[in-house]
Amino acid sequence: MTLSIEIVDGVTQIPAEAWNTLAKGMPLLSHAFLSALESSGSVGAGTGWQPCPLLLYDDAQLIAAMPLYIKYHSYGEYVFDWAWAEAYERHGLSYYPKLVAAIPFTPVTSSRILTNDADHKVLMVNALSQVMQQNEMSSAHVLFPDDDTETVFKAAGWMQRHGVQFRWQNxxxxxxxxxxxxxxxxxxxxxxxxxxxxxxxxxxxxxxxxxxxxxxxxxxxxxxxxxxxxxxxxxxxxxxxxxxxxxxxxxxxxxxxxxxxxxxxxxxxxxxxxxxxxxxxxxxxxxxxxxxxxxxxxxxxxxxxxxxxxKYFEGGAQGEHKLARGFVARPTTSFHSVANPNFATAIKDFIIQESTGVAAYVNELDERAPYK
Structure with a gap:
């Protein structure tokens, strides 16, 4: 077994069958969806979203992958870090470019490390940190991960940020x-x-x-x-x-x-x-x-x-009016690693304070649930 980490210029560079085997049928993570973003010019040169999927190979076999982008702004993410970027700017530092593991323009919770192997997930998290450091990026962000992805980033000590979305259940x-x-x-x-x-x-x-x-x-x-x-x-x-x-x-x-x-x-x-x-x-x-x-x-x-x-209808980001239409609030998360230790400490303090407010907001929404 010879494991190797690679980064390529886009999902279009990867055979569809190999990628889809890992994506396991999730349409918004599929090769068709992500490559359509690239081939149509919706991401890529001039958009602020530069595809750079992170890949793990065992010899020639793709065994793990991460939808990853170099970002030159914070548009289209639905996890808002504009204040962090402004703080960097005030101190004469560059927040961009940064790394973002996400589905572009899509606030949907799903896997961000496409593999079932726990050891391979750890390798991918470590590789993401190394890419950030070696390329002198300000930070790396993992948006709307599912529970399995959440577990490995939490274990790696990344800062966890909480949010809220609305979902209807059949x-x-x-x-x-x-x-x-x-x-x-x-x-x-x-x-x-x-x-x-x-x-x-x-x-x-x-x-x-x-x-x-x-x-x-x-x-x-x-x-x-x-x-x-x-x-x-x-x-x-x-x-x-x-x-x-x-x-x-x-x-x-x-x-x-x-x-x-x-x-x-x-x-x-x-x-x-x-x-x-x-x-x-x-x-x-x-x-x-x-x-x-x-x-x-x-x-x-x-x-x-x-x-x-x-079974489920994901209503996407924002919109308390969804409560009156049968949706209920559910928590979302994101994970963040910040290279500058001083900013990392300040952002960690902010996230802790923010989490208290989010928890209170979720409790308030639960009290307004639309069901009998």
Whole structure:
């Protein structure tokens, strides 16, 4: 056995079968998804996301991998460290570039070290630290790791930061009415009123699975996606080519919800999914209709989960309004290693104080849970 660590210029440099064997069917970690980001220009030169996946080989066999990026800013991460970067700048130091192990633009909890072997995980953590030090990076960050990944970084002494997201669980509901029956009276009444207002406005919703999405529908979706960023005076992270690519290479994991008014599409929501989980991702509307966001992004997706017997619906970052739609709060974590010892101490103190506030916030959210 000859083990070796390598870094390459992107997932596109790795055979799809070798990567997917380690990713174990998680669509957002798949070779198709990550390579589409690269080939479409959504990450790479000029984006501030430079792919550099970390790989462990046994001779010529890939046995472990980490989706890793050199970052030149902090956009698209959903774990906010702008204050850390500003503190570096105030002291005449450079916070960027830094290393980030994550799925770009995707606040979804999943594995960040793609292997089941505990010893290989330790090797990968040590290798990540060495890459940071040898290349004189300010820091390394592991965003939204699952429990198994969390265990190995915690054991290695990395700083653990806590956050909150919202998830809906399908408790073997027979239909949407069955789900509503489990909510408190006020929440159930509110959802019914919202859905009635949408129907009364003339909206008709359509659910289209990946292989059936036409080029025209993809174009319309991208218009909606761009509109969301324009409303926030920002620029889309993802290119039209990215969506064309995943539509071609992983349609079995895609579902598009469209809203029509007077026969014309006016809004769209795109989700990815697998056998167990639906991941709410992208939304936009060309015309405002009250409550349409809730109908298209939440209720239509919940109905889809019930019909397909999908257990979880990950609602993504932020949004206390999700509580009223049947979601519940759940903790997330990230891990951080900071090269400068003085900044490491200050950031550790900040994280400890922040964690107290996050714990209190989670308790408050639990008290507002929407179920009976």
């Amino acid at each position: 408790l073997s509901y027979t239909d949407f009415e069955h789900f509503l029956s489990q909510l408190s009276h006020d929440k159930r009444k509110k959802i019914k009123q919202e859905r009635k207002k949408v129907r009364d406005s003339g909206i008709v919703c359509s659910v289209i699975e990946g292989a059936q999405i036409t080029a025209q529908q993809w174009d319309f979706f991208y218009q909606c996606y761009e509109q969301t960023y324009r409303e926030h005076r920002s620029t889309p992270y993802l290119t039209r080519a990215f969506f064309a690519t995943i539509g071609r290479t992983m349609p079995q994991h895609i579902v598009l919800m469209l809203a029509y008014l007077d026969g014309q599409p006016i809004a769209a929501a795109l989700n990815l999914y697998d056998e167990t989980t639906l991941y709410g991702r992208y939304w936009g509307a060309l015309q405002y209709v009250p409550n349409l966001h809730f109908e298209l992004c939440y209720y239509q997706a919940q109905i889809f989960c019930i019909e397909q017997k999908i």
